[in-house]
Amino acid sequence: MDSNPWQSLRAGRAIVIIDAAHRIERRLLDRWLEERLAEHGCMATIERVVMRIARSPEHLDAMPLEPLLGGAADEIQVLPLRVVWRSSLHAKTIRPRPRDLLFGNPRRPGIWRARRILAQHPERAVCIAGEPASLGDLRERLMQRDGSIEGSRQQAEFIAAQAGLALDIAERRLQGSRYKVPRRVSQNLIASPRFRAALDDLSVETGRPVSQLRQESEVIMRELVARPAPFWLDVMAQLNHLIMSLGYDSEVVIDREGLERIRQLVRENPAALLWTHKTHVDGFAVNSMLFDNDFPNPHILGGVNMAFAGLGFLARRAGAIFIRRSFRDDPLYKLVLRHYIGYLMDKRFPLSWAFEGTRSRVGKLMPPRYGLLKYVMESAHATDARNLHIIPIAINYDLIGDVRDYAVEQAGASKQPESLRWFIGYLRGLRQPMGQIYVDFGEPVILPTVPSVDDERELQKVAFRVGLEVNRVTPITLPALLCMVLLGAAPRALTSDELLAELRALVAWARERDIRLAKHLALDDEGPLDLIVDKMIANGVLTRYDDGPERVYAIAGEQHGVASYYRNTIAHFFVDKALAELALMRMVFRKLAGAEAFWSEAERLRDFFKFEFFYAPREEFRVNIARELARYRPDWEARLEEPGGAGEVLDGFGPLVAHSTMLPYIEAYRVVADVLARQPHDSALDERECLLQSLAYGHQAYLQRRISSEASIGKLLFTNGYKLMANFGLTEAGAGPRGEDRLALAQEFRTLQRRVERIRAAALP
Structure with a gap:
C-alpha cells in the first residue's frame, strides 16, 4: 500500500x-x-x-x-x-x-x-x-x-x-483493475436521498403509496441490477477466448495508444463505450480485449432477448444489464433504470453497449437508434453527471461468419430469433478460419453538461459525432479491399497482376490521405495476400481459376451479396471521390462546363444518398472534394470552365472508384423508383408494400440484367430508397404531375447507372 x-x-x-x-x-x-x-x-x-x-x-x-x-x-x-x-x-x-x-x-x-x-x-x-x-x-x-x-x-x-x-x-x-465491481448497489440506491425523492414525486404523480412503489422498485432491481463477481469475470473471460478462438486469430489487433488514452479518461470521468455492432462476436471481443488488458470491467447494456438460459446467468454475473424491450408505460421501471445508470456513472463504472441500430446487414454503419443512448443521457441529465465521455470503438474483422445469413435476410428471409439452441448453432458456424479482429478507438464525444434529450436533435448530434469518429478510425482491411476491386470488375475476373496493381493503387491512395490500413496491407510481400485469399476461397466468397495460362480471381457465384458486405465496411472512405467522379461524368455526358455545374451535381448526388452515409457538414464536404481534385490538378476549377475540360480532369482522376462503391445503391434506388413509377399516378405506396414489390422486381431485374448484381437487392437498400422517394414527396397520393415526377426520377437513376458503367469501362485494365 x-x-x-x-x-x-x-x-x-x-x-x-x-x-x-x-x-x-x-x-x-x-x-x-x-x-x-x-x-x-x-x-x-x-x-x-x-x-x-x-x-x-x-x-x-x-x-x-x-x-x-x-x-x-x-x-x-x-x-x-x-x-x-x-x-x-x-x-x-x-x-x-x-x-x-x-x-x-x-x-x-x-x-x-x-x-x-x-x-x-x-x-x-x-x-x-x-x-x-x-x-x-x-x-x-x-x-x-x-x-x-x-x-x-x-x-x-x-x-x-x-x-x-x-x-x-x-x-x-x-x-488487477479488471476486477473493479460495484457492491450493494440496490441497498445504496434505496438509501439514496435522490432516489427516495424521486419515489415521492412519482407517488404524487401516480397516486400510489410510496411503500408500494418501493417494494416494486426492489423487484425491478432484482431483475435489472447486474451482480458481477471476480470468479464469474474469469469464467466469462474463458468463454470469450473460447468463442473468439473458434474462427479468429488469438491476438486481437488493438490500437494500444487509444486504449491507454481511454483508460485514463474512464478513471477520471463518467464514461460510455459505444462499439460498432457487426456480429454477435462483438460483445465477446470487446470484453475479452478489455479483460486481457486489465481494464476496469464495463457494465454492458443489452436487450433482455439475450438473457436466455445459460448465457444470461453468466453474463449477469459478469456485469451485463438486460433491459426490457419495451417499458414506455412503466414509469417506475424508467425511474429505477435512470437512477441505476446514474449511480454507476457517479461511481466511475464504465458503461458499454453496441451502437444501437448499427448492426448493419449490408456492411456499412447504419443510422443508429437512440434507445440506450437516450436512457444514458437521461440518467446523466437527471443525476447532473458532468463531463460524460462517450467513447467510440470500431470493431472490424477480416471475415464474419454471419454475413451469409445477412445476405439471405436482405434478400427477403426472416431473421432467426435468439435462443440457447440458436446460440449453440451459431458457435458451430464460427468454426472456420476468418482471420483477425481489429479494435480501434475514436476521439471521445465529451458532454461537459448533458443536455435534456426531450429534443431528439440533441441525441442526433451526439450519435452523428460518434458515427463520424467510428468511420474515421475503421481500418481498411485486405478482404474488404479485395471485394471492392473484384466487385468493381465483375463479371470479369482479374489476373494476379491486374488484381495486385489495383490493390496497390488503392492502398497508395489511402496512405496519402492518412486513412488507417490493416498491417497486412503493405503488399510488399504477397504472402499475406495469398493467405487471406485462401481463407476467402475456403469461406466461399472468392474463386480462383488456375488451369489457364494465367491465374485469375473473381467473386464466387451467388456471393455478390456477401462480398458487398465487406466492400461496404470501407465504402465511406471513397464516397466523396465517387460522387466527384459521377459529377464529372455528367458534365462529360451533357457537354457541360463550369465549376458551378460540377458543384450543383455533386451536392445533388450527396442529397440522393443522404440516408446511406454519415456525411461531413456541407461546407466541409466541398472542401474535401476540392482538396481531392487539387491533388490531381491544381487548376481543376479553371480547366472545368473550358470545353472538354471535365473529361480531362476525369481521365487523370485515378484510381476510379465510383463503379466499385456506388453501383449497388444506384441500382437499388433504380429498382425502387421503377416500382414507384409503375403505380397509378393518383395512388400512394406505403413502405411495407414498396419493400415487397421491390424485392420481387429486383430479382426479376437481375435476371433481365437491368441491374448487374444481386448485391443491389436488399431490404435496407430498398428501405432507404423508399425514404428518399418519400422525402421528395413521391410516395403519397395526390393530383397533378406526380406521375411525371416519378417517371423522371426513375429515368434519373437509369442515367446514373449508365454513368457508372462508363466509369467502370474507363477503370478496368
Whole structure:
C-alpha cells in the first residue's frame, strides 16, 4: 500500500474488522495482525470483529459490529483485514477450471481446500489491510449518502460495506483493475436521498403509496441490477477466448495508444463505450480485449432477448444489464433504470453497449437508434453527471461468419430469433478460419453538461459525432479491399497482376490521405495476400481459376451479396471521390462546363444518398472534394470552365472508384423508383408494400440484367430508397404531375447507372 495503515494504530482505541470465512483465515489474520502490531510498535487498544464480507458482499451481517458503535468516539480508527488467495506469487489472474464450477471459487476456498493450499503452497495466501478510516469520517460519509443517521444498525451496515470496499481496492492491487465491481448497489440506491425523492414525486404523480412503489422498485432491481463477481469475470473471460478462438486469430489487433488514452479518461470521468455492432462476436471481443488488458470491467447494456438460459446467468454475473424491450408505460421501471445508470456513472463504472441500430446487414454503419443512448443521457441529465465521455470503438474483422445469413435476410428471409439452441448453432458456424479482429478507438464525444434529450436533435448530434469518429478510425482491411476491386470488375475476373496493381493503387491512395490500413496491407510481400485469399476461397466468397495460362480471381457465384458486405465496411472512405467522379461524368455526358455545374451535381448526388452515409457538414464536404481534385490538378476549377475540360480532369482522376462503391445503391434506388413509377399516378405506396414489390422486381431485374448484381437487392437498400422517394414527396397520393415526377426520377437513376458503367469501362485494365 502507498500509505502505512498501521500508523493510525499507534495509540488510542481501534476496531479491526477481520474478513474471515472460516477458522483457517481467522488464524492467518490473527497471527499476521500480531506480527504487524509488534513490528510497527502499535499501542492502541484493539477490538476485533470477525465478519464474512468477501463471501456475502451483497447481504452483510453487520450485527457483530453493532455493540462496538454505541457511544463510540469519532476518533476511533477502523482497520479491515482479509486473506487473498492467489494462484502463485506472480500470477495476476486465475484461469478457472471446469472443476471450479463444482468445488467452488478458488479465490475464496472453503476450509478443506484452504488447508490443502497452505500445506502445499503457503505462499498463495497473502494477508492484506484496507485503508483505515476514523468513525468520524465514516459517519460523515453516511450522512452524505443518507442525509441522516438513525441508529447503530444503519452505521454498522454502512461501516461493514465501507470495509469491504477498502479491502476490494487493496485486493485489486494484487489481482488487477479488471476486477473493479460495484457492491450493494440496490441497498445504496434505496438509501439514496435522490432516489427516495424521486419515489415521492412519482407517488404524487401516480397516486400510489410510496411503500408500494418501493417494494416494486426492489423487484425491478432484482431483475435489472447486474451482480458481477471476480470468479464469474474469469469464467466469462474463458468463454470469450473460447468463442473468439473458434474462427479468429488469438491476438486481437488493438490500437494500444487509444486504449491507454481511454483508460485514463474512464478513471477520471463518467464514461460510455459505444462499439460498432457487426456480429454477435462483438460483445465477446470487446470484453475479452478489455479483460486481457486489465481494464476496469464495463457494465454492458443489452436487450433482455439475450438473457436466455445459460448465457444470461453468466453474463449477469459478469456485469451485463438486460433491459426490457419495451417499458414506455412503466414509469417506475424508467425511474429505477435512470437512477441505476446514474449511480454507476457517479461511481466511475464504465458503461458499454453496441451502437444501437448499427448492426448493419449490408456492411456499412447504419443510422443508429437512440434507445440506450437516450436512457444514458437521461440518467446523466437527471443525476447532473458532468463531463460524460462517450467513447467510440470500431470493431472490424477480416471475415464474419454471419454475413451469409445477412445476405439471405436482405434478400427477403426472416431473421432467426435468439435462443440457447440458436446460440449453440451459431458457435458451430464460427468454426472456420476468418482471420483477425481489429479494435480501434475514436476521439471521445465529451458532454461537459448533458443536455435534456426531450429534443431528439440533441441525441442526433451526439450519435452523428460518434458515427463520424467510428468511420474515421475503421481500418481498411485486405478482404474488404479485395471485394471492392473484384466487385468493381465483375463479371470479369482479374489476373494476379491486374488484381495486385489495383490493390496497390488503392492502398497508395489511402496512405496519402492518412486513412488507417490493416498491417497486412503493405503488399510488399504477397504472402499475406495469398493467405487471406485462401481463407476467402475456403469461406466461399472468392474463386480462383488456375488451369489457364494465367491465374485469375473473381467473386464466387451467388456471393455478390456477401462480398458487398465487406466492400461496404470501407465504402465511406471513397464516397466523396465517387460522387466527384459521377459529377464529372455528367458534365462529360451533357457537354457541360463550369465549376458551378460540377458543384450543383455533386451536392445533388450527396442529397440522393443522404440516408446511406454519415456525411461531413456541407461546407466541409466541398472542401474535401476540392482538396481531392487539387491533388490531381491544381487548376481543376479553371480547366472545368473550358470545353472538354471535365473529361480531362476525369481521365487523370485515378484510381476510379465510383463503379466499385456506388453501383449497388444506384441500382437499388433504380429498382425502387421503377416500382414507384409503375403505380397509378393518383395512388400512394406505403413502405411495407414498396419493400415487397421491390424485392420481387429486383430479382426479376437481375435476371433481365437491368441491374448487374444481386448485391443491389436488399431490404435496407430498398428501405432507404423508399425514404428518399418519400422525402421528395413521391410516395403519397395526390393530383397533378406526380406521375411525371416519378417517371423522371426513375429515368434519373437509369442515367446514373449508365454513368457508372462508363466509369467502370474507363477503370478496368
